[in-house]
Structures are given as structure tokens and as C-alpha cells.
Amino acid sequence: MSAVLIMAGGAAVSPLVFQLAIFVMAIFVGYYVVWSVTPALHTPLMAVTNAISSVIIVGAVIALGAADASGFSKFLAFLGVTLASVNIFGGFIITRRMLHMFKKKD
Amino acid sequence: MENFAALIYVISSVLFILALRGLSHPETARQGLNFGIAGMALAIFTTLLLPNVGGYFWIxxxxxxGGGIGTVIANKIEMTALPQLMAAFHSLVGLSAVFVAAAAFHNPESFGIGTQDDIHLVSLIEMSIGLAIGAITFTGSLIAWGKLQGTISGKPVTFGGQHALNAALGVLLILLIIILCAGESAVIFWMIALLALSLGVLMIIPIGGxxxxxxxxxxxSYSGxxxxxxxxxxxxxxLIITGxxxxxxxxxxS
Structure with a gap:
């Protein structure tokens, strides 16, 4: 993380560079965090990552909640929030059901 | 408020990391799931509190x-149908990304990325990439769902010049993105969407059930x-970290 701090000390660094730095580090975190996953947990882990990737709902909510947005833009955002919500609720519930099955087997 | 929200988003990101970590081991799996739910709830509530977010009714x-539909589907689905359900869910993330990209293109002001017909160049490039990957994820997942469900044949669909066609469409996609950056035409934007949607189909049909x-x-992974x-x-x-x-x-x- 120290690299980011040093960059923050510089004056004219583009926000894109910061974002790229965060992006690259998060890739490494994601890679190493699930590196040692138990094979039996592959499917629940995928269900949870699927639910989490619906965090895109944040963008859709901002677009839907914008005061000055056109009707068309709001309509698209409404669909975005709805679809992401299906995924969030569905993904977390199905993960819970899967984990429940594991418990029964043990 | 924006700085505060950004800090809360960091907590959400950490909760998501803990969720993935938890789900990697049987003993901590349930705890991991709870971390994930907490992270998502925190992210959504924080977004609702942003000063530029109003009109809670439609949200x-x-x-x-969406939550109702998701709850019903997840509770009703047979556990044997899990692979196709996963494919269907991935398609939703992809389509959702397409909609957010389109909403941003048609109303750039709400995201501070420029004004109508004058969107920042970098934002246009990023938007096109999000749009294209989202669209490919959407139709690709739909085809995967169809093959798993048996709605379409699980047999690989191949034809002569398939790779050449895909490569040509890929090049065309990049060309369209360059044209979009030059002119910001809504027609070009939706052509990129359409082309990426077809690419998603073409990429997955040659693969067997x-x-x-x-x-x-x-x-x-693509949805991320x-x-x-x-x-x-x-x-x-x-979004960057979670993605x-x-x-x-x-x-x-995989």
C-alpha cells in the first residue's frame, strides 16, 4: 500500500492511475484469498461471488436517484436496480441453502 | 458526505474480502456469507444516503x-438445477452492467463524468469496456443456461470460418469504440451493445454442454x-475492488 501513499503525495496524478492501482491490488487479493478453497465449496463460493458482483447496483441506484436524469436514463437504471436485486437476494439465499445441505451431510 | 461514503465503501470492500475468505473453508462458510450480506447492505444504504441520490420511491x-423475484426463485429452485441457475444469475449481472453503462451514457451529469455530448474521453473508453463485457456476459450466460437447461442442444455449434468471424467482430468492436470516442453518437453506443451481445452468443455456442x-x-469471472x-x-x-x-x-x- 505504501506505493499508493507515495503517489498520493504527488500533485498531478490522474485519478485513473489511483483506480488502476486499487484495481490491480484487489485482483491479487481476490486471487490469494480463494486460492486455497476446498473443492466442495466451489459452487457456494461462486454463488456468493455472483451475489457480490451485483454491487453494480450501487451505480444503478445513483443513476435512478439522480434528480436531473431523463426518463429514458431512469428507466434503464430502474431495470438495472431490479436485475441486480434479483441477483443479490437470489445469490445470498441460494448460498444459504447450499451451506445448509453441507451441514446435513456432515 | 462523498468522503464519508467512500470510507464506508472501504468497509464494504473489506467485508466482501472476508466473505470470500470465509467461503473458502467449511467451518467459516456461514460466517463468510453473513459478512457478504453485511457488506452489501452497508453498500446499498450508504449509496442511498448520498446527497445526489433522491427519489427513493422507484429505488x-x-x-x-427484484428482491422478491430473487427470493422466490432461490427458494423454489431444485438443487439439481443449480448450474443453470448460476448461469442465469450471471446473465443478470451482465445485463445490469449494460443498463448502468447506458444510463451513464445518456445522463453523464449524474456521475460527474461530463455532460451530454461531451463525456470525458477516458470515461467513454471505460464505459465501452464495461458495456461490452457486460453484454458478452449477458448473452454468453444465456446460451450457457440454455445448454444446461436443455432448451438448446448441448452439442457444439461450429461452422467454417467461425474463428475468423469472431476475430473480425472483435476488431469491429474496437473500431466502434474508437468511433464512439470520436463522435459520442448514441447509435454507435447501441451498435457496440448489439455487437457485444452477438459476440457473447458466438463465443459460447461452439462449446459443448x-x-x-x-x-x-x-x-x-466476466461478470466481475x-x-x-x-x-x-x-x-x-x-465497484472496482469488488469487480x-x-x-x-x-x-x-474455473
């Missing part, structure tokens, strides 16, 4: 509608990259 309707589980994992692409467009670190986490972990799972 609540959309979340209730037996290989679909690997493809579903790959599409999971799409979210990250949208995160770059909207200057939202939470990268999902993209990288999905690549391992």
Missing part, C-alpha cells in the same frame, strides 16, 4: 420487485470484470 420499488460448468465459472469496468466509469472504488475480487477469484474457480 425501493425496484429493490422490492459437458464443458458448461467451466464456462459458467468463466462467465462469473464488467462490474470493475463500470466502477472505473463511475469513479467508484467499491476485481470477483474477476480474479472466478478465474481460479
Amino acid at each position: 425501493v420499488i425496484a429493490i422490492a420487485l 459437458a464443458d458448461m460448468p467451466v464456462i459458467v465459472s468463466m462467465l462469473n 470484470w464488467a462490474a470493475a469496468g463500470i466502477g472505473f466509469t463511475l469513479h467508484n472504488n467499491l 476485481a475480487l470477483v474477476g480474479a477469484s472466478g478465474a481460479i474457480l
